[in-house]
Amino acid sequence: MPELPEVEVLVRHLAPLLKGRRIGVVQVRLAKVVRPDSPRRFAQALRGARFRAVSRRGKYLLFHLRPAGQGGALTLTGHLGMTGRMYLLPAKTPLPRHAAVVLGLGRQNFIFEDSRRFGRLTLAAAPRRNLGPEPLESAFALRPFVAALRQSRQAIKVKLLDQSLLAGVGNIYASEALFRAGIAPALPARRLSESQVRRLRLAIRAVLRQAIAGGSTVPLNYTGQGASDRLFYFGRAPGAPDYYEERLQVYDRAGQPCPRCKTPIRRRVQAARSTYYCPRCQRA
């Protein structure tokens, strides 16, 4: 489920539920997801710790903890990979098949589940990866963005997935932002005009903000297996309105009419990933 908006919505959902809660029993059921920590060290560090806050950096979740015993601070860093989920369940509920880590919180468990096992939950202090600016903060300034794009021959769609350029845009919102900006996905980054870069920057921000707003407004079902999960990955709460149909303009809509000009949306492959675009609204 993970691009910046989904992670942000999840962070907002989890923060009030976790704040102040104390971790009891720690179960690492899939050692791989806590690497490079060992399951033992991971469990030992977390037992007795208390959640203070939850935040986000790019697609990473940051759990700020106060460890058991004497002072200090501890950060638990999570990444959902492709299929990771995090949620609370009553402690008496049987664990889901793909529960990778379970943190006991008294009458509830905090579950990190990940069927495809690309996700991580580690003590390693924050991503040691080079992350670009947060797209929704002032750090995402026009000049450096222009300068960075000017240096790359990569197709702009592919470049947008580079987390050192910008943190948090993934395959879905890269297509969405380019559609909104009216820019052809195959255009080499350095070939964008100054005004195109300006439009793209605004489009990225608008698309991400809208997705966060949508996800924060609609009651979501964070735990369900939901047949209609679609792209919010959690599914909506029973009875909640189905707004997912309208949420994405081009992603996964090959053959459907462009919402702006009715030309059929196309799918093409770039860097081994699907890109969706309108050949008319996004001419090279």
Place this chain on the structure above:
DNA sequence: CACCATGTTCCTTG
């Protein structure tokens, strides 16, 4: 069976 999937890292090639 074939193909596709929201992500990141590592290896190879140029």
Place this chain on the structure above:
DNA sequence: CCAAGGAACATGGT
């Protein structure tokens, strides 16, 4: 050294 492309990771849905 860098940029770019592809495979690998592992599992499930259609």
